[in-house]
Amino acid sequence: MIVCVCNNISDREIRQAIELGLSSMAELRRDLGVATCCGKCHSCAKEVLGEHLDRLQETVLARPVLTT
Numbered sequence: 001m002i003v004c005v006c007n008n009i010s011d012r013e014i015r016q017a018i019e020l021g022l023s024s025m026a027e028l029r030r031d032l033g034v035a036t037c038c039g040k041c042h043s044c045a046k047e048v049l050g051e052h053l054d055r056l057q058e059t060v061l062a063r064p065v066l067t068t
């Protein structure tokens with residue numbers, strides 16, 4: 001799904017950027033250009049950001065702790 005129509009940025013691209021280390025709207029704006037034109041995508045992009053960060057955190061927390 002295209003999140004930012006002005007810059008043709010999809011939710012998939014946002015999630016990939018998050019997996020590469022971006023973790024804020026400022027970073028998404030700087031690196032992808034999300035919400036840098038009309039700004040109508042800001043709330044949707046923020047929602048994708050929050051949901052994916054939560055999902056990644058849950059994945060990390062669900063991993064078993066290895067002890068040696």
Ligand code: FES
Nearest residue numbers: 004006037038041
């Ligand atoms: S839709 Fe993203 S800046 Fe316009």
